[in-house]
Amino acid sequence: MVAVVVAILVAAGAGIALADPFGAQTKAAPVESTARTGLARVTEGTLSARTLENGTLGYAGDYQVVDKAGGTVTELPDVGRVAGQGEALYRVDGKPVILLRGAHTSVYRDLSWGMEGVDVKQLNAALVALGYATRDELDPDSNYFGRQTYYALTELQEDVGLTGTGQLPLGQAVFLPTKEIRITKVIAVRGGSVAPGGVVLRASSTRRQVTVALSASRQSDVAAGDKVTISLPNGRTTPGVVSSVGKVATKADDGTTVEVRIRPSRPKATGRLDQAPVQVSIVSETVEDVLSVPVNALLALAGGGYAVEVVEGGAHRLVPVETGLFDDSEGTVEVTGEGLVAGQNVVVPAS
Template sequence: MSTPDRQSAPPPPERRKRRGLTALVVVAIVVAAGAGVVVTDPFKKPAKDASARTTVPTGLAKVTQGTLSARTLQNGTLGYAGSYDVVNNAKGTITKLPGVGDVISQGDVLYRVDGKPVVLLQGAAEPVYRDLSYGAEGPDVRQLNAALVTLEYATKEEIDPDSDYFGTQTLNALKELQEDVGLDDSGELPLGQAVFLPAEEVRVTKSDAVRGGPAGQGQNVLQVSSTKRQVTVELNASQQTGVAVGDKVTITLPNGKTTPGEVSSVGKVAKQVEDKTTIEVRIKPKDPKVTGGLDQAPVQVAIVSDTVKDVLSVPVNALLALAGGGYAVEVVGSGGDKHKLIPVRTGLFDDSEGKVEVSGPGLAVGQKIVVPAS
């Protein structure tokens, strides 16, 4: 029998969701998986007996059909989403500051100046630059109205959260908020009495001020983040097209446990990190609670970069490298006494499952194939 021509095998099944990260060095992966068996001339046998047997301890596996996924493994950092500067606009002396790690919710006191509360409110449409009082209009009033409705000091029927007008209902709702936090219930919001940030609650990451020091107008008092857990990966810029928002990932935590996640954003601006050009990929854990409370902790992220469905697959270590190029698998007959080499064309490698997509004439679901003994 003549040596099989690898190119004669039909093309693999239609693939879905192909992207750039599937360019794998097949030989390297096969060797790494322990499938380095080289058949010098596997088909040089009498025509009446095209069988082949290995001489090393072996076991059996089956050809299966289903979905495979390719993954790229990346180093990441587990922390919190967002980073915001708290800019002070109150005049006086800083009399109280939160500690690093403290969590402050919208409507609560963020810090104090001359003993008076500076309140956290959600909003980032317009930097605070003026006093707000009855009759005022503008986007800064709109974010105040929205915050008062969110905090349930007014209903949507009483205050339209999209309204940019400071009316009677805004005045009444603001008076209730001021009374709750210990401020004079004037119904006016002086510059510096509230800080608007784009989060319902924040976690203090750094203090830039000193208790007892002056509260300078425009001074950064604190640095905060949201309380939403996030993993950040600095991905090689050349791999950008292989990752998209919505891609599923597996996060390996510092304690060795794994948890699923999803790509929430892929950066478009590259930056230089040491000798690499990278983009920032942000990942949202599916179950934030299992990630614990560590900040800036190193993790590993396996990003699903390619998926194929309804394909035949075998364990990677079932592949036999042919001397003339290409690969084969050793199929065992139904009686277990006849072995035959079937040339295959390889496709996607699923490292997490230790499987590889294969196709070729004579290959079928359920066939028993030879693998190295475990």
């Protein structure tokens, strides 16, 4: 930042060298300069340090849909289709495979009356969430397959076009940790065979997300909860919040990075583009009720440090200042100096 400021001053012809920068320079005195200049105000308020990064706008999650029964694929969804819990996701041998929400365990066995386990628990929770039973009728936290599970499952099967047996055979349902998915890739071929354990589809959730490959050296500068501003491809901006910062570094051609995930605060404002390039301004630090000036108002002193040139009633005087937080996106810097108050005019290079 010092190099940038010095370069600005040299380009503007407004470099000032003082043998005794903290002597009488705060007194009203003419300041000789042949550079074209303008005026900016000293302001008081909130200042934020920001990190500007390139990111990718898309959808959260990457799920593989694995078929457990095997057979001939007779129907597949289109890429981009959104499928909700309780819907037929695809068909094998003409029979629908149902999408259900469950994050506890993958399906690995047939489920029927009298069985217990975490896989039964996620089935009960899904049936209650879909409205096939109330919480009073069926405890969504129960890991027991009882009478109400049987009745609720029978209704679900009949609604999707299956024979209502009240039993869930292996391969009739797919459990994924989200209530709604968006198809990103179709791997199986309609009319082709799929073996048990074969991947049929890839999908994401429908939650919007921005990912940033952040330099590993800057990992400590960003934390979950930091506020961000997302610059979209259409030129508009929308707010967001850092949801997670990766702890495992990935080596890339341009260095080592960690993945930062960002949740847009207004998902609808981000549109529907997938894998779209965006810019993200991450607020890493904030200070309140401080004085600030444009960065190009800083004058480098020969003895070290900075000053600003204050203009009052036509008189010019130099006020030595200490710098604090820099807001790169706004081009301003926090300053403190004797006699410096909000509303004063300071000299800046003419634009």
